[in-house]
Structure formats: structure tokens, C-alpha cells
Amino acid sequence: MLDGLMAALTPGYLVYMCIGVLAGIVVGALPGFTATMGTALMLPFTFALPPGQGFAMLAALYVAAMFADSVPACLVNTPGTPSAVATALDGYPMTKQGRGQAALIASCFSALVGTLIGGLAFLLLSQPLAEVALTFGPPEFFWIGVFALTIIGSIAGDSLLKGIAGGCLGMLIGAVGISATGAVPRYTFGTPELLGGISIVAALIGIFAIPQVIQMVRDRRADPYVAKFTRRPGVTGQTIRDILSRPVNLLRSSLIGTAIGILPGAGSPVASLVSYNEAVRWSKDKASFGRGNVDGVVASESSGNSAAGGAMVPLVALGIPGSAPAAVIYGALLLQGLRPGPELFVSDASLVYSFAWSVMLAGVVTFVVGMVLAGGLARMVMIPVRLLAPVILFLSVIGSYAIRSSVMDVFLMLGLGVGIYFLSLLGFHPGPIGLGVILGPIVEPALVQSLSIAQSSSVVEVFFGRPISIILIVLTLISAGWVVFSQVKDARDRRGTDAVEPAPESGESPAVDRVGR
Amino acid sequence: MKRTNLMAVGALVVGLSACGGGSQADSSEGLDCRNVDFIVPYSPGGGSDRQVRRMQPHLEKALDVKINVTYMEGGDGAIGWQALTDKKPDGCSVSNVVAPNIMLLSDSDQDVGFKAADFEYIAWTEATANALAVAKDSPYTTIEEFVDAAKQDPGGLTVAGVGEIGALLSAELGTATGMEVSYVPVSGGVGDIIPDLLGGHVDAGIVGAAHVAESNGKIVALGITGSEESPALPDVPTYEERGFEGATLGQSWGVIAPPGTPDDIVTIWNDAVQEAMASEGTQQALQDEGLMPLEQSPDEAVDYMNEMHEALKAARDNVK
Numbered sequence: 001m002l003d004g005l006m007a008a009l010t011p012g013y014l015v016y017m018c019i020g021v022l023a024g025i026v027v028g029a030l031p032g033f034t035a036t037m038g039t040a041l042m043l044p045f046t047f048a049l050p051p052g053q054g055f056a057m058l059a060a061l062y063v064a065a066m067f068a069d070s071v072p073a074c075l076v077n078t079p080g081t082p083s084a085v086a087t088a089l090d091g092y093p094m095t096k097q098g099r100g101q102a103a104l105i106a107s108c109f110s111a112l113v114g115t116l117i118g119g120l121a122f123l124l125l126s127q128p129l130a131e132v133a134l135t136f137g138p139p140e141f142f143w144i145g146v147f148a149l150t151i152i153g154s155i156a157g158d159s160l161l162k163g164i165a166g167g168c169l170g171m172l173i174g175a176v177g178i179s180a181t182g183a184v185p186r187y188t189f190g191t192p193e194l195l196g197g198i199s200i201v202a203a204l205i206g207i208f209a210i211p212q213v214i215q216m217v218r219d220r221r222a223d224p225y226v227a228k229f230t231r232r233p234g235v236t237g238q239t240i241r242d243i244l245s246r247p248v249n250l251l252r253s254s255l256i257g258t259a260i261g262i263l264p265g266a267g268s269p270v271a272s273l274v275s276y277n278e279a280v281r282w283s284k285d286k287a288s289f290g291r292g293n294v295d296g297v298v299a300s301e302s303s304g305n306s307a308a309g310g311a312m313v314p315l316v317a318l319g320i321p322g323s324a325p326a327a328v329i330y331g332a333l334l335l336q337g338l339r340p341g342p343e344l345f346v347s348d349a350s351l352v353y354s355f356a357w358s359v360m361l362a363g364v365v366t367f368v369v370g371m372v373l374a375g376g377l378a379r380m381v382m383i384p385v386r387l388l389a390p391v392i393l394f395l396s397v398i399g400s401y402a403i404r405s406s407v408m409d410v411f412l413m414l415g416l417g418v419g420i421y422f423l424s425l426l427g428f429h430p431g432p433i434g435l436g437v438i439l440g441p442i443v444e445p446a447l448v449q450s451l452s453i454a455q456s457s458s459v460v461e462v463f464f465g466r467p468i469s470i471i472l473i474v475l476t477l478i479s480a481g482w483v484v485f486s487q488v489k490d491a492r493d494r495r496g497t498d499a500v501e502p503a504p505e506s507g508e509s510p511a512v513d514r515v516g517r
Numbered sequence: 518m519k520r521t522n523l524m525a526v527g528a529l530v531v532g533l534s535a536c537g538g539g540s541q542a543d544s545s546e547g548l549d550c551r552n553v554d555f556i557v558p559y560s561p562g563g564g565s566d567r568q569v570r571r572m573q574p575h576l577e578k579a580l581d582v583k584i585n586v587t588y589m590e591g592g593d594g595a596i597g598w599q600a601l602t603d604k605k606p607d608g609c610s611v612s613n614v615v616a617p618n619i620m621l622l623s624d625s626d627q628d629v630g631f632k633a634a635d636f637e638y639i640a641w642t643e644a645t646a647n648a649l650a651v652a653k654d655s656p657y658t659t660i661e662e663f664v665d666a667a668k669q670d671p672g673g674l675t676v677a678g679v680g681e682i683g684a685l686l687s688a689e690l691g692t693a694t695g696m697e698v699s700y701v702p703v704s705g706g707v708g709d710i711i712p713d714l715l716g717g718h719v720d721a722g723i724v725g726a727a728h729v730a731e732s733n734g735k736i737v738a739l740g741i742t743g744s745e746e747s748p749a750l751p752d753v754p755t756y757e758e759r760g761f762e763g764a765t766l767g768q769s770w771g772v773i774a775p776p777g778t779p780d781d782i783v784t785i786w787n788d789a790v791q792e793a794m795a796s797e798g799t800q801q802a803l804q805d806e807g808l809m810p811l812e813q814s815p816d817e818a819v820d821y822m823n824e825m826h827e828a829l830k831a832a833r834d835n836v837k
Contacts, residue, residue, distance in 0.1 A: 040561035040588065047574060137718030138701075178592045180704035182681060185627055192599050192630035196591020264712050319732060320712050327562030327708070334731065335570055337802065341733045404589045404596065405556075445704035449677075453719065455699035456675045 001123070004353020008361055013056050016049065017358055020057035021365045024064025025373075031072055031205050031392075032399010034081045035065035035308075039328040051336045052354050058332060059312070059355060060362035062325045066268055066305045067111035067366050071377055074103040074297070076226060076392055078209040082200060083268035083304040085434050086276035088208065089155060090289060090296030097292050098228045101378035105239045106294045107301045108370035110250060114302035115363025117254040118261060118309020122316075123356040126345070129310075130317035133262040138449035139462050141265065143472035145443030148270055148435070150476060151277040153483030155290065155431035160487055163432040166423075170436020171443070173203055173416065180441065181448045193408045202400040202409040203416060203437045207430045209396045210417020216389040226381040226388065236371065242294065249279055249295050250302055257303030261310020267323035268304040268311075269438045275303035281482065309359055316340050316352055547785050550609035553584045557613050558597020560590045563706055564727070565613045568642060568770045571802060575793035580785070592629070593680060594618050599630035604775045608782035611639065614773040616825040617766060621682060624830070633826060637778040638818035639786045641771035642794055643808040645727040646747055646755075647686055647764075648738035649676070652714045655721075660694075660740040660759055663721065667696035677701040677710045677722040685829075686723045686742075686766055688836035693756055693763040711736060725768050726750055730807025742767055749807030766832050769811070769825060771818060783815045 007013060020042070027038035039058050046054030069080030074091030087107060094103040121129060136144075149167060156163020176187040177197025188194040198206075216226070232238075243250060253275040260271040279299035280289045289296050311322030312329075319340035321327035333340050338348060345352055380388075400413040420430055454462040463469065555573075559565045566588075573584050589597035597612055598619060604610035614636070623633035649660065657663040667674045676698045678687050687700045701719050703709035710722040714736055721739070729738045730749035738753045742764045746755060756764040772790055774783060793799060794810055803810045813821060 036561065040566075040586075043561070043570065044573060044586075047570075134712055134716035137713060137716050178595070180680070181702040182684075188627075190628060192595065192628055195599075195627075195629060196589075196596035199591075265709070314712070318712070318715065319735070320708060321562065324560070324562075327560070329562075331562035331566050331570065334806070335567060335802075337805065339731060339733050341735060343733055404591065405587045405600070406589065406596070441704070445702075449701050449703060449713075452699060452701040453675050456673050456720075 001353050003350045004355075005357045007052060007350060007354040008056065008357035012050075013053050013354065013358060014361075016053045016057040017060040017362055018365060020060025021064040021362055021369060024061035024066075024362075025068040025366070025369060027061065028065030028068025028080045029071045030399060031078045031080050031209055031395055032201060032402055034201055034324075034403070035062050036324040036328060037403065038062075038065055039325045043328060043332055046332055047335070051338065052351050054336070055329065055332065055351075055355050056358035056362075058325075058329050059359045060365070062308050062329075063115050063305065063359060063362040064366045064369075065325075066115075066308045067108060067301065067370055069304075070107040070111070070297070070301055071104065074107060075100055075377065075380055076209075076388065077212045078392060078396075079204060079434075081268075082204055082438055083272050083307075084300070085204065085208070085269065085431070085438070086272040086300035087297055087304075089276065089300075089431060090291070090293050093290065093292035094294065094297070095378075095381060096227045098230050099292065100227060100229060100381055101232065101374055102235055102239045102294065103297055104374040104378055105236050105371065106243060106297045108367055108374060109240050109243060110253075110298040110302035111305040111370070112363050112367035113250055114254045114257055114305030114307075115309060115366070116360055117251075117302075118258045118306030119356055119360035119363065120309075121258045121262075121306075122309045122312045122359065123353065126313050126317040129262050129313045133264065133314050133322075134318070135468060136263050137466075138446045138453060139466055139469050140472060141263070142443060142446035142450050142463070143469050143476060144260075144263070144266065144270070145439050145446060147472055147476040147479060148274055148277075148439050149443070150479040150483060151273050151435060152432045153479070153486075154277050154280040155435070156429055159427055160483065162426075162428050166428050166430075166432035167436040170207075170433040170438075171440035172436075173198065173433075174200065174437045174440030175444070180445050196404070196406070196408075198412040198416070199400075199403045199406075199409055200437055200441070201403050202413040204434055205396045205400055206413035206416030207420050207434050207437065209392055210414065211421035211424050211430060213389045213393050213396075214418070214421045216385045220385050220389075224384050224386070226385060229379050229382050236374075239294070243298055246295065249282075249298055252278060252282070253299040253303040254306040257306035258310040260303075261307030261322055262313045264314050264320045264322050265442065266307075268307040270442065271307035271310075272300040272304040273435060273438070275299040277479070281479070286486075305363070312356070312359065316344060316355070548580050548582060548608045548782070550582050550607070552609070553580070553582045554604070554610040555584050555586050555612070556597045556601055556610065557586055557588050558590060558594040559588070559615075559706075561588055563708075564725070565615060565770060567806075569613055571799055572642070572790065572793040575796050575799070576789050579789035579792045593622065593682075595622050595629045598622070598636075598773075601773065601775050602631050602635065606637075606775045606778035606782075608774065608778060608786060611772055611774050611786065614638075614771045616641075616769045616771070616822065617829040618682060620826045620829045621685075623826075624833075631776075633822065635776045636773040637776065637783050637815075638822050639772040639774055639783055639815060640790045640813045640818045641769050641811045641821050642790060643803055643810055644767055644769040645725040645808050646741040646743045646767045647723055648726045648729050648741045648750070648753065649690065649721055650710075650714065650724050650729050650736045650738050651721045652717065653735055653737055655737070657721070657739065658737075660754070660756065660761070663739055664694045664696045664761075667694075667698050671697035672699050674721065675699045675701050675719040677703055677713050677719040679703055679707055679710070679723075683723050685832060685836065689766060689832045690723070690756070690761075690764050692836050693761040725807075726753075727807035729753075730805075740764075747807060747809070749804065763835060765828055769821070771821075780815070787813075787815050787818075
């Protein structure tokens with residue numbers, strides 16, 4: 001293990017790791033460019049390098065992207081990758097309140113802690129964690145998906161009903177194209193171009209970025225700037241101390257992230273959303289979430305980053321990538337003639353350990369770079385909206401195209417964006433819709449597979465007869481029950497004080513809606 | 518202030534558009550391309566990706582071009598192959614192709630925008646048999662044991678496979694052995710089957726023989742399709758050997774060019790592909806991954822495609 005650390009600290013490793021970090025920051029910060037894409041683009045360059053350094057570069061890219069995606073999320077309400085959806089929920093309101101730099105610092109620091117915890121789990125607990133991951137089968141994934149859907153309760157804004165409708169809409173959007181499990185085309189209207197559906201990333205850009213751009217343009221006279229930037233000396237230390245004063249949130253989120261990261265197929269997007277939900281649930285100040293509570297940013301970022309470390313666990317321990325970027329790294333391992341699996345720990349132990357250390361070192365380097373850039377990046381809100389909006393639009397178009405070189409994705413993204421904008425005027429929050437888009441492809445195949453497995457026994461046994469499933473069902477019921485309970489309590493409070501809730505004004509940006517309790 | 522802003526945006530636009538430029542590679546090998554667009558109609562990290570990445574450095578050298586790999590996943594290959602039909606037939610765009618996937622799409626009722634026979638086939642590069650795999654600690658150690666158990670409890674054993682192809686393979690095996698199993702479709706690819714097997718969530722899975730070889734003993738094949746044993750899986754019998762006739766479908770990977778690509782360009786590509794396949798590291802890598810290398814001329818590639826197509830049709834008729 002120490003050899004691995006020594007190796008990871010050699011100049012060769014460090015140089016390539018830094019290159020990976022820089023690439024990851026660029027890739028993560030540009031909406032539409034994902035960590036998966038970044039690792040895939042970097043892959044050919046790793047052929048010329050000795051394996052360890054190549055993998056260090058890829059891992060560094062992944063880690064850095066998981067932080068950098070919070071930059072556009074916080075500053076312009078546009079998640080840089082799907083993992084930053086939950087970060088935007090509180091990060092953007094913070095920016096609007098002039099606390100953008102604090103948001104970025106919080107994100108940076110939380111990302112560091114998350115990466116270290118996820119990386120440590122990978123370094124020390126790969127084998128046992130991998131065994132645990134294997135016990136999760138299709139029914140468990142189904143229930144995790146259902147549990148994650150109850151998050152809608154935390155991010156729906158004023159109307160739970162609209163939130164649920166939004167979630168369903170999101171899942172339907174994700175259903176367009178050939179069904180993943182059975183070659184049945186859905187909502188393609190006979191057009192071959194729609195067989196591939198709309199890519200998740202393009203959909204999320206459409207859902208978050210486009211309504212934002214439209215609203216910026218609409219309000220450009222009233223709000224010529226996104227937000228004010230005020231220089232606050234000492235904000236760095238202040239923010240970090242503030243976060244550390246509530247270590248439970250940070251720790252819990254990182255652990256949730258690692259746990260979800262080790263499950264193949266879940267990854268950082270699900271991890272950050274679940275952690276956000278838990279942060280809301282356990283907070284003494286629930287109403288402040290969605291309005292600029294830094295704990296939301298902390299929960300989402302630390303979780304998303306620890307999930308990256310977690311995703312390496314099944315990759316190396318079982319040969320099963322835990323997330324899409326991990327799948328690219330898996331391909332890279334195979335192409336270098338290495339076989340991921342328990343044997344790798346024996347045959348190439350030093351390589352595996354240096355890889356794990358590189359993940360953590362990348363976290364540190366990303367932290368340093370992020371801290372240095374935080375002030376400058378936060379000043380970007382000083383760019384007038386009339387320049388910012390076109391640039392965001394431009395990047396959205398390029399990003400949507402870049403995923404699959406598909407012009408159809410661009411059109412779908414734009415159409416979706418305009419549609420969601422109008423929905424937001426009606427009080428639909430984009431958060432639940434984005435949630436549906438992310439979770440649909442996880443829940444539906446899990447459901448289909450579980451039902452197929454049930455052919456050999458029974459539906460009851462498959463869905464309700466497995467210990468882990470039962471735990472997840474209980475969690476789901478608690479989560480859903482709490483949502484219903486708070487809605488009833490809210491209604492009772494309202495009746496009690498005789499106050500009437502104002503309908504969400506169309507002047508407010510979609511993401512700054514009040515969060516339901 | 519305004520001018521600075523304008524200049525900044527201008528620089529940004531110029532900078533971003535310059536990124537698309539790429540190197541000016543002047544080819545003397547007959548391909549008049551700056552860059553080559555290599556479409557992979559699947560996501561990165563999978564078998565198609567590895568096929569292309571393995572060949573990429575050698576192809577770049579042989580053709581003196583820079584290859585950009587473009588991932589266009591969706592529709593189980595439909596999106597990528599349909600995009601290839603729109604590309605110019607000048608040798609600057611090619612795509613990976615997978616059988617029987619492309620034939621399945623081609624024969625399907627909905628319009629996918631192409632037929633398998635439309636494309637110009639450069640060469641098929643590698644093939645693998647399909648295997649019925651179980652976890653290392655499964656109670657079933659031979660194909661006969663599995664079949665018997667299935668026959669005693671029709672539908673009681675679960676077999677996982679990838680989407681529609683998996684369903685066909687499972688049905689094909691069922692017809693060949695007379696057993697009835699419950700088919701469980703996975704969504705992402707073979708990668709999703711392995712955790713299901715290892716975790717004991719399904720009894721068996723239909724995967725490529727190559728995947729079994731890659732797994733380093735974590736999963737074990739009970740039998741494979743086709744008539745030849747796989748060198749990567751020395752102790753695994755073919756179904757045929759054990760008296761189960763009719764399970765023949767394997768999986769093959771190749772390279773195709775847009776419809777109407779002239780023969781001389783196809784030949785240039787074929788030569789480059791053969792060079793890539795013949796290079797030292799490649800042969801060994803293929804063996805290690807459990808893949809059987811193929812060596813073909815463009816005409817042989819077309820014949821192979823037709824063979825695979827016929828095999829697919831026969832398999833589908835068989836299971837009806």
C-alpha cells in the first residue's frame with residue numbers, strides 16, 4: 001500500500017494527474033460535456049503512457065469533473081453534469097444572494113472530503129464493499145429508484161402534486177426511444193432518428209439551462225446581472241469553518257455517496273440527490289433548503305465525489321464498473337491487458353494502490369485549483385446577462401450535440417427547454433422533472449428485470465421477500481410518509497393562521513421556488 | 518468595458534471553433550481525409566469500443582490520418598448506423614458493425630433508416646461464440662445438469678440476456694435443449710449480467726464467450742454455440758457436442774463504410790485493417806480476451822455478412 005503511495009507521488013504520476021485534473025475541470029464545468037465523454041476522449045492518450053499513469057490521469061479527470069460541474073450549477077443554475085442537479089438547488093440561490101463565492105468554496109471543500117472518504121473506502125475496503133454491492137439485485141435497484149423518487153417531496157416547491165407530475169413527465173421523457181429491455185420503440189412516431197431517444201445529458205441541459213436563459217433574457221432590463229459579487233475577505237475560512245461546525249451532514253453525505261457509488265449503475269447523480277434529500281430531512285431548518293442553504297451544496301457535492309471513489313470499488317474488485325466513467329476506465333484496463341478483479345490486487349497490487357492514491361491526490365489537487373479559482377469564477381456573475389445568456393445557449397447547443405454527435409439531440413434539447421419554461425410559469429419546478437429523467441432509466445429496467453425474475457417464483461417473493469429490499473421499502477415509506485406528513489402539517493398551519501399562500505410569481509426564476517417542507 | 522467584453526466573447530467563439538479544426542494530415546495512401554470519423558454506435562467501454570481502440574493506433578499509422586472516435590449510442594446500434602448512411606462515401610467516415618445486431622435491426626418491422634445490406638463491408642475482425650454462463654459457485658457444473666433442472670421445473674430457472682438478441686439466444690437454446698426458462702432482459706449490456714450472476718439474482722446468463730474468458734474464473738461457461746471449441750475456454754463443450762443441435766448464433770465485430778463507397782477506398786481500408794489485425798500486440802490481446810480473429814477481404818466480408826444474416830433468420834424461424 002505504501003509502495004502505491006510512493007508511486008503516486010512520483011513526478012510522472014503527478015504530472016499526468018494534474019493534466020487529468022485540468023481536463024476534468026474544463027469538462028465538468030462545460031454543460032453538456034460529461035465525465036464519461038472526457039474520459040473517453042482522453043483514453044487514446046493513455047495508450048502511450050505506462051498503465052499506472054494513464055489510469056491516474058483518467059481517475060483525476062473523473063474526480064475533477066465531479067467538482068467542476070458545480071460551478072455552472074451554482075453560478076447559472078445549469079448543472080455541468082447530471083451529478084450537479086442537486087447542487088444547483090441551493091448553490092444558485094446562494095449566488096443570487098451574492099454568496100456565489102461561498103457556494104463554490106463549500107462545493108470545493110465538500111468535494112475534497114467526499115473524494116477522500118470515497119478514495120479511502122476504495123483503498124481499504126474494496127473487497128468487503130464489493131461483496132455487499134453484489135447483494136443488490138434488480139429488486140433492490142427498483143426500490144432504491146422508488147426511494148430516490150420520494151426526493152420529489154424535498155424539491156417540488158409549493159405543489160407536491162405538480163412535483164409528482166413533473167417527475168412522471170421526466171420519466172416519460174426518458175422513455176422515448178427503443179426500450180432498453182426489449183427493442184420496443186416508444187414515442188418515436190415512426191422516425192428512425194428518435195429511436196435513440198434523447199440523451200439524459202441533453203435532456204437535463206434542456207430542462208435547466210434553457211428556461212434559465214429564457215428567463216435571463218426576459219428579465220434583462222430588470223436584472224442586467226445574474227447577481228452581485230461582493231468581495232468578502234475571509235469568506236474562505238468562514239465558509240469552511242461553518243461547514244465543519246456541522247460535520248454530521250458532511251460525513252453522512254460522503255458515506256451515502258460511497259455506498260451508492262459502489263452499486264453498479266447508480267453513480268454520482270443518484271448519490272447526490274439522495275444525500276440532498278437526507279440533508280433536508282435531518283435538518284432543523286428544512287424550509288431554508290432551496291433558498292440558499294449551504295448544507296444542500298455540501299450534501300450534494302461531497303456525495304457526488306465520494307460516489308466517484310465508490311464507483312472504483314466494483315470496477316477493480318469485481319470487474320464491474322460502478323458508473324459510466326468507470327466503464328471507460330474498465331475499457332482502458334482491458335486494453336492495457338489488465339483484468340479487473342480480485343486477482344488484480346494480487347498480481348498488480350501496487351498498480352491498484354497507486355490508482356487509489358491518485359484518486360485521493362486528485363481530490364487534493366482539485367481542491368487547491370478550485371480554491372484558487374473560486375474567487376475568479378464567482379466574479380463571472382458580473383458578466384452582464386446580455387453576454388452570459390448567449391454564451392450559455394451556445395455552450396448548451398454544442399454540449400448537446402457533442403454527446404452523440406446528434407443534431408436531433410440539439411433540437412430535442414431546445415424543444416424540451418422551451419416546453420419546460422412554460423411549465424415553470426405554471427408552477428412546475430424543473431428539479432423533479434430532472435429527477436425523473438435521471439431515475440427513469442434506472443427504475444424501469446429494474447422493474448422489468450424483477451418482474452422477469454418473478455416468473456420463476458412469485459412477484460411477492462421477489463419484491464417483498466428479500467431482506468435488503470425490505471429495508472429499502474421501509475426507508476421509502478418513511479420518506480414518503482414524512483413528505484405527506486409535512487404537507488398535511490403545512491396545510492393545517494396555513495388554515496390555522498388564515499394566511500393564503502401566494503401563487504408562485506412568474507417573475508421568479510424557476511429554481512428559486514420555495515421548497516416544500 | 519464594452520469593447521473588452523466583445524473581444525472576450527469573440528476570442529471565446531474563435532477559440533471554440535478552432536477546436537473543431539484538428540490536424541491537417543496529408544495522406545499519401547489514397548485517402549483524402551484530414552480526419553477520419555470512426556463511429557461506435559455503443560457507449561464507451563464496451564466490446565465495440567475496445568475493438569476500435571485496439572485497432573486505432575495501427576490504423577492511424579497505416580492510413581496516415583487521425584481517427585476521431587464518435588460514440589453514437591442508442592437504439593441498440595440503430596442511431597450510429599443510421600448516421601453512417603448520411604456520411605459521404607469518401608472513406609473519411611466508417612463505423613464499427615456488430616452481428617447479429619445489425620441484421621436484427623434490419624429485419625425488424627419498424628423503419629430504422631437502413632438495411633444491413635446497404636453498407637459497404639470492409640472486413641469482420643473478430644468473433645466470439647455465445648455461452649451459457651453461471652457463477653463460479655453455482656450448483657450446476659455441466660450443461661446437462663442445468664437442462665435437467667430446468668426440465669424438472671419449467672420456468673423455474675432464470676436466464677439473463679441482453680435485450681432482444683438475448684431473448685432470441687435464449688429461445689434458440691431452449692429449442693435446442695428442450696428446456697423452458699424464464700428470460701430476464703438486462704438493459705445496459707453484458708456488464709449488467711455479471712453482477713446479477715455473482716450476486717445470485719439469476720441462475721444463468723447468456724454472454725459472449727469472450728466475457729467468460731475476461732472474467733478470470735468468476736463466471737464459468739457450461740456450453741457454447743457453434744461447432745468449434747473456443748481456445749480461450751478449453752474445457753467448455755459446444756452444445757452440439759452434447760447433443761443439443763441448433764444453437765449456433767455467435768457475435769461478430771467488423772468495420773463498415775457508408776453505402777456507395779467505391780471499391781478502391783474499401784480496399785485501402787481493408788488493407789489497413791488487416792495490417793492492424795496482424796500487428797503483434799493485437800493477436801495476443803484478442804486471444805487473451807477470448808476473441809477469435811478473422812482475416813477477410815471485402816468480398817469475404819460481404820459473404821460473411823450474408824451468412825450471419827441467414828443464420829439469424831434460421832434461428833428466428835426455428836424458435837417460432
